Amino acid sequence: MSGTGSWALIKAAAGSLIAHADELTELDRAIGDGDHGINMKRGAEAVLAKADSLAGLPLAELLRQSGMTLVMTVGGASGPLYGTLLLELGKALQGQSDPPDRATLAAAFGAAVAAVKARGRSDSGQKTLLDVLVPLQQALAGAQPVTSLGPLTLAAAAATTPMLATRGRASFLGERSIGHMDPGARSSALILVALLEALPPAAASPPLTP
Amino acid sequence: MTVGIVIVSHSPKVAEGTADMVRQMVGTMVPLGWCGGDGQGGLGSDVGAILRAIEAAWSEDGVAVLVDLGGAAMQAEMAIELLDEGRRARVQICEAPLVEGAVIGATEASGGADLAAVRAVAASAMGAATPPAWPASAADATPPAPDSPEPIRRGQAELVNAVGLHARPAVRFTQTAKRFQSRIEVALAATGPWADAKSPVQVMRLRAGQGRVLHLQVEGADAGAALDALLQLVRQGFEDSPGLESSRGVENSRGIENSRGVENSRG
Numbered sequence: 109m110s111g112t113g114s115w116a117l118i119k120a121a122a123g124s125l126i127a128h129a130d131e132l133t134e135l136d137r138a139i140g141d142g143d144h145g146i147n148m149k150r151g152a153e154a155v156l157a158k159a160d161s162l163a164g165l166p167l168a169e170l171l172r173q174s175g176m177t178l179v180m181t182v183g184g185a186s187g188p189l190y191g192t193l194l195l196e197l198g199k200a201l202q203g204q205s206d207p208p209d210r211a212t213l214a215a216a217f218g219a220a221v222a223a224v225k226a227r228g229r230s231d232s233g234q235k236t237l238l239d240v241l242v243p244l245q246q247a248l249a250g251a252q253p254v255t256s257l258g259p260l261t262l263a264a265a266a267a268t269t270p271m272l273a274t275r276g277r278a279s280f281l282g283e284r285s286i287g288h289m290d291p292g293a294r295s296s297a298l299i300l301v302a303l304l305e306a307l308p309p310a311a312a313s314p315p316l317t318p
Numbered sequence: 319m320t321v322g323i324v325i326v327s328h329s330p331k332v333a334e335g336t337a338d339m340v341r342q343m344v345g346t347m348v349p350l351g352w353c354g355g356d357g358q359g360g361l362g363s364d365v366g367a368i369l370r371a372i373e374a375a376w377s378e379d380g381v382a383v384l385v386d387l388g389g390a391a392m393q394a395e396m397a398i399e400l401l402d403e404g405r406r407a408r409v410q411i412c413e414a415p416l417v418e419g420a421v422i423g424a425t426e427a428s429g430g431a432d433l434a435a436v437r438a439v440a441a442s443a444m445g446a447a448t449p450p451a452w453p454a455s456a457a458d459a460t461p462p463a464p465d466s467p468e469p470i471r472r473g474q475a476e477l478v479n480a481v482g483l484h485a486r487p488a489v490r491f492t493q494t495a496k497r498f499q500s501r502i503e504v505a506l507a508a509t510g511p512w513a514d515a516k517s518p519v520q521v522m523r524l525r526a527g528q529g530r531v532l533h534l535q536v537e538g539a540d541a542g543a544a545l546d547a548l549l550q551l552v553r554q555g556f557e558d559s560p561g562l563e564s565s566r567g568v569e570n571s572r573g574i575e576n577s578r579g580v581e582n583s584r585g
Contacts, residue, residue, distance in 0.1 A: 150358075176400075179365050179396055179400075180364075180365055180366050183356045183357070183358075183362045183363065183364060183389075183393075184356075184362060184363075184389045184393075185388065185389045185392050187365065187393065187396070188365070188392045188393055188395070188396040189392070191365075191396060192396070227392060227395065227396070228392070
């Protein structure tokens with residue numbers, strides 16, 4: 109999937125982050141330091157600003173370069189975490205069919221999520237972006253129709269609301285972290301839903317096992 | 319070449335101030351890089367700046383990275399992964415408090431310690447303010463072999479300078495020791511326990527104040543010259559060793575050493 113197809117994915121994800129920057133900042137103000145929306149927006153804008161050099165790239169390379177841009181511009185823990193996600197996804201898709209079929213995509217996403225776990229020394233259940241990444245990874249590897257993945261992802265982010273944060277900035281708040289949606293879970297859901305909606309038919313349509 | 323030290327803080331002021339402390343302790347002999355802030359004028363850390371700091375502190379013998387809070391650690395890890403494969407394995411994060419780890423790690427690096435030793439010493443920095451904790455490598459565990467071809471030379475000298483074997487004199491002492499091939503050990507009693515005279519941290523942990531007598535035992539081809547040089551250094555109060563610092567540095571260090579000296583005498 110070269111050129112405009114891949115770039116459309118990235119553009120959709122970046123656009124969603126920018127559109128929801130205020131909401132992310134509000135969420136982060138409750139249980140973080142209130143800059144998640146601004147930081148993610150800065151990263152998204154930096155990626156969009158490279159449209160001229162990125163738009164023609166094959167998917168794997170595009171993901172790597174976008175990941176590198178996030179690493180260099182987002183800051184905090186989010187920069188390395190989202191950077192790792194995209195860099196590893198790009199690495200895993202290197203040399204694979206482009207666009208990737210669902211099995212390839214599921215395997216690549218699995219590798220990228222494992223890398224995020226290692227980077228954050230974390231796993232699902234700690235009120236972080238992994239509470240979105242892990243359920244999506246499992247659904248992607250299973251038989252769920254692709255149309256169900258977007259709602260599943262948004263619901264996973266919302267499900268962090270009653271959780272107690274034990275990792276990340278919000279964990280400093282202990283019990284006071286309960287009752288607020290995790291900003292990282294929300295931003296990752298925004299990115300992933302935008303990607304899912306913009307996925308080309310080859311990756312999206314046939315579930316592995318009907 | 320010595321191991322390089324990189325200081326990464328969320329605050330540029332903390333990073334710069336820590337770098338000042340390292341410089342005052344070891345001068346310019348340890349490659350040093352530091353960075354702080356998010357690159358936008360706020361508190362935070364920045365992968366690009368960390369990469370530049372590693373470049374500034376680059377040493378073929380490796381670079382030890384000290385970080386303050388979680389986000390900086392994650393950013394530093396990311397930066398290390400972005401290095402060329404040849405460099406990646408030679409840059410490692412220290413599990414150590416930022417300021418203490420940087421100062422004591424750089425001090426050990428200035429004695430020619432390898433990266434693993436610098437990391438181990440930095441990690442032990444938490445305990446540096448407590449009474450002597452002998453490192454596992456303490457020389458008393460391995461007495462010289464009885465059939466050694468070289469005779470062991472022994473000598474003693476009283477510490478005449480006001481602060482005794484405090485940080486900077488300890489660094490000078492180990493730097494002098496490092497000029498010789500011989501194995502050199504130092505203790506506060508003729509019976510030990512012996513510390514490696516080439517390890518600044520082991521020497522500092524003797525906590526030897528003014529008036530204490532240092533016992534030296536030296537074994538090796540240049541043992542005589544080594545013993546003479548070290549005894550002379552101690553007896554002259556560390557006065558005439560090659561300068562490590564600017565005049566401003568000397569001025570500052572005097573104040574710091576005095577206050578630490580008071581602290582020591584209380585304990």
